[in-house]
Amino acid sequence: MSQNAIAENLSKIKSALPKGVELIAVSKTKPVEDIQAAYNAGQRDFGENRIQEMAEKFEVLPKDINWHMIGHVQGNKMKYMAPFVYMVHGMDKQKRFKELNKEAQKNDREINCLVQIHIAEEESKFGFSMNEAFEFLSQDLKQTYPNLNVCGLMGMATNTSDKEQVKKEFGDLKEFFMKCKKKSPSVHFKILSMGMSGDYLLAIEQGSNRVRIGSSIFGTRNQ
Numbered sequence: 001m002s003q004n005a006i007a008e009n010l011s012k013i014k015s016a017l018p019k020g021v022e023l024i025a026v027s028k029t030k031p032v033e034d035i036q037a038a039y040n041a042g043q044r045d046f047g048e049n050r051i052q053e054m055a056e057k058f059e060v061l062p063k064d065i066n067w068h069m070i071g072h073v074q075g076n077k078m079k080y081m082a083p084f085v086y087m088v089h090g091m092d093k094q095k096r097f098k099e100l101n102k103e104a105q106k107n108d109r110e111i112n113c114l115v116q117i118h119i120a121e122e123e124s125k126f127g128f129s130m131n132e133a134f135e136f137l138s139q140d141l142k143q144t145y146p147n148l149n150v151c152g153l154m155g156m157a158t159n160t161s162d163k164e165q166v167k168k169e170f171g172d173l174k175e176f177f178m179k180c181k182k183k184s185p186s187v188h189f190k191i192l193s194m195g196m197s198g199d200y201l202l203a204i205e206q207g208s209n210r211v212r213i214g215s216s217i218f219g220t221r222n223q
């Protein structure tokens, strides 16, 4: 994809987003030149799904980029992103919060994170069940994880052409998000990250306020 095409795709998508919905440009597998092109067009939030790849890109790209880890995270790799990551979307079990808090503490930072909820049919997707998450969110998180800022939920819908099903999954997550928000003592609990290239319009319709879009900006991926 040419740099012009990236800037054009980006501007088309951004201009169509309702107020309050922010875009995370998913740059996984794409070269730093592509990220720089989007950056030059004004984009500052980028999503990656592999910690090592994100760390390598962080090294060479402008330091005012907000790096979002959107993939599955492993405890033993967290130390590589803890010094710089802006937000971790894929917090899929309680153990991860303990691990990330420890790494954040070592770096004397506060790291934003989202609780990933399993809403799809596929077993291969990760996340808390709603019941588990509700219980988890009912504790005093700031006391248990002083170096984390738990600021919302993330979910991925089933990969299907059945729009009604995707709509229902997003709608259910939005409803659950509102229930958690009501219960959460944290003023920071306000992010609902759902929607990718194929389903972000549906996600926004159902109440998403962060969309994670890759291929519609940077082109299809080989991997």
Ligand SMILES: *Cc1c(COP(=O)(O)O)cnc(C)c1O
Pocket (backbone or CB within 6 Å): 026, 028, 049, 070, 071, 156, 195, 196, 197, 198, 212, 213, 214, 215, 216
């Ligand atoms: C890859 C990925 C995206 C972006 O997917 P596209 O279909 O390319 O927009 C969004 N969210 C997650 C968690 C991803 O892994």
